[in-house]
Amino acid sequence: MSPTAPASSVEQARQALGQRLREIRLDAGLTARALAALCEWHESKCSRIEHGRVTPSDADLRAWTLHCGASNEIADLIATARGIDGMYVEWRRIERAGLRQVQENVQPLFERTRRFRIYQSWVIPGLLQTEAYSTAVLNTIVALRGVRDDVAEAVAVHMARQSILRSHDHRFAFLVEEWVLRTVIGDVDVMGAQLGHLIQLALLPSVSLGVIPVGARRGAGWPVESFTLYDDAQVNVELVSAHLTVTQPHEVAMYGQTFTDLAALACYGGTARRLVGAAIQALG
Template sequence: MSSSSSVQQARQALGQRLREVRKDSGLTARALAALAGWHESKCSRIEHGRTPPSDADIRAWTLHCGAQEQAADLIATARNIEGMYVEWRRTERTGLKGAQEAALPLFERTRRFRMYQSWVVPGLLQTAAYTTAVLNTIVNLRQTPDDVAEAVAVRMERQHVLRSGHHSFAVLVEEWVLRTMIGDTEVMAGQLGHLISVASLPSVSLGVIPMGAPRGSGWPVESFTMYDDDQVNVELVSAHLTITQPREVRDYTTTFNELSAIALYGAPARSMITAAIDSLG
């Protein structure tokens, strides 16, 4: 699922709701545009999801359609859509620490975490040295303010949820994540050893998807984290995508289950991690 398709589907759904409001009022698109003082094509662009409506657009729409009681809900929906796709540069413009802190309330209230990583070891399972290497790369790539030390401290503090007794973590990683060099050999050896240790926690289930596993429907996809059945955060190169629509959340549930089915757990997973450590030489 791409970021553009998910946001576009949400915009189209909002457009359909606005179209129903207009049709219920008995107005044509041309008549509504005339009343609102818009170009006659604007209603069509909004209804087909090509132009996102502003708060003022929605207020005018509902006013002229005699549906002002729906304005607040429609505005909230529109704002949520625009918040689905957020560029990393926007969230990290004042530094990485703030981006890490912003996630704390979500982590605290979530009881069931499901994580799939095709890029790096998941943040909750990272060592401080590994996190430092990852965030240094982000600073260099995105030219964000360098507050890596502070951001690492926040992420390490966030890991207390692993041992709180109120959360469960189902984690899936592709085997190549274990063999992708982040930092140097010392950093990687420490990270892989930590992965074996944290996988023994009662709250954590760690699955490793072997590179040679036959792929049916469980093909590699973008990295994502599911927070209960309420929200999915998807990691993209330039941005992160927040999924909250139940149908789309169910799509990620299906994908996670399919990937889980081809992962190895327990001793076989530990063997793959140990082999990755041995390969460091």
């Protein structure tokens, strides 16, 4: 089973907010046209908000609740709308303040999570990266996206976070596609050291490493976008242009099932380490 379309969490959240605003309007005894007139909007705006086609601004919500006599709802509605805006965020917006800030912003999420399930179809998972490999990845991001170059500072934060792998109250299940092991990031020396490091970390008591072999017969476990499950509360999905946060319980469950399906295809233990070793040999 594959996850739902990336934008669906945002769409469903907008629709839920629109339904709530519709109920507030009906409780006030107003038609959509009458409310639009009171707010001095085009008459179609209420309909677009109520059907989840757009996310209302703070000003829109203040006007809506004012004319519906529901000003006591404003704080919760604004928080809900801002949460929707934070679900799908373009990388250029996230990285505007620099890559170090991106690394620091996720620290609270890592600290409160106890069970991590991480699938990577692009690169070695961040928590398993060497300093040189991480530097090469972030240098590529700087070059491709034109963000501020604070790679050294970002890598330092990134490396410090890896101490969580040795804590006693966290568990990590990593799944990587075999082609990730054979994709040279940086250069041959950087990649060789990274693969050796991966074998070492796979021996940690808190870590489970699964490698999905090239040529594995795919049933339910189709390759998908890279994602991380934080307990059963949240999924972060890495898209080409943006970062998606999934919190709808049924969608989180879909990603959980997808992880289970992919995990069923993977090799573990000595077999997984042999696949990593074969990738090292392939470097020459």
